[in-house]
Amino acid sequence: MTNKQTGANEEAACETVWAAEKVSWIDRLPRAVTMFLVLLVFLSVWQIAFMLKVISHIILPSPFATIEEIVTVGLNLLTGDYMLKALWTTAQEVLIGFMIAVVLGFFLGLLVGETDFGERMVMPYLVAINAMPKVAFAPLFVSWLGFGIASKVALAAFVALFPVIVGTAAGIHAADQNARMLFRTIGASRWQTLTMLKLPTGMPHFFTGLKNAAVLAVVGAVVGEFLGGGKGFGELIRIAASMINTPRVFALIIYLSLLGLGTFGVVLWLQRKLIFWHKETITTEELFE
């Protein structure tokens, strides 16, 4: 009798395990479909809020007006009109700024991660600067470098620099004790240990830094344009906002985010290519770091 009962209990336990593993219908849909559904729900809520006049129409335009603007801006970009030129200007600022951040950040990361001098003398300053709100430096960069592209490049580089430093330095420290010991017993030089052990081991960290930098470079460039004028996309947004053309602002922001996404995507592609041994998916943690 007792035997049977425990048997039944076990079965019940099994069942609960199975129940927990049941796949809900949402999980069974293709990802593209669920993503589209989420968008649809979002747009509907937006439309309802618009119709109920929850918020003034100046602040929250209708989704249709916004989509219309997205098409208008898209056409303008496709025909190579002034907006494309503005986007190209911003893209240049982002890319040049990003590249400066990568090169400079890599060397500062090496200095801090590999040398005692860097760790003791340079690191405290970097930590202090990193704690500052970096975009607040924008007016300074404008007054130093003028209203042209240079001040925006500088701000983009400045903002994107720190994740690269952190990624590089963390990467250099990533090699474990055994691996270092092995290199020492083999008789590897410091240079060999760096290039054949520490840098390859640290690649995933380095790329985490690069991905953050790619997104931050866009922030830097656009804030630079907001405060320092110029001919970029940020300027277009500022003008549209000053004319209270809210749908246009939304549309411009969406195209601007494609720029960040593009840079991010290239870095991600490069990472998958270079770090073939490190199977990883982008975690939310990493995205919001």
Add this chain to the structure above:
Amino acid sequence: MTMENTLSSLPVGLEGRPVFELRGVSKTYKRRNVHALEKIDLRLTEGSFWAVIGSSGCGKSTLLKIMTGLLSPSEGSVMLSGKPVTGPRRDIGMMFQQPTLFPWRTAVENVVLPIEIRDGKKAALEKHKDAKALLDLVGLKGFEQVYPNELSGGMAQRVAICRMLITEPAVLLLDEPFSALDELSRDFMDMELQRICKERNATTFLVTHSIPEAVILSDMVSVMSPRPGRIAATVTIDLPRPRTLEMMTEPRFAAYVKQIRELLDKGAFL
């Protein structure tokens, strides 16, 4: 069936040319003021196999690091082939509990790593053939171009053995090399290790947690007592060579295991 128990202060291995000589080696880790080793004397002769056994934290890894030249002793001297050890040496091969393979290198590229570091890329390429022969020797034929994340723990450890052997070291220092493996793989690897040592007339120093492993492989087994690490006793294992896994069922083997177990239990409560 003689069973000698040398408790002298200077245990001496089999007859032969001394390879490693440690005299009065002590080590205190200054930073945390840990007295890890106290007056260790050892003399390893050419071609002998010596195992050290002891509870964890009794200073076995410290001893091995001093022998490789990774750490300097606080007191005493370490001589290898008549010359003092002051830093990493070419003629020493070392292996740890973890295989420590590099995931961006294929098995064969991992094996030739020491050559690449010492003599450059070109020399390493020329050694690919030898590396493949070594991999073949440890039963990894066909896995030469495979990356480590596709290898099992035992296979990875075998690649690590090949990497140690590619430089043809005269002395092998092994720090619990197979303790991460399951018992079946470990027995197999022990027999492989014996064959390799014999083939190359290598002098081997093995740190292990396993009494049977120590007995089946060694000419001498030292028992270490903790805090500070000291060689409490050394047992000469007088079993015929080559050793086989069947010997593990013999009463002589069981007697050695029992003896060492008793020494260990005594050492732990000293």
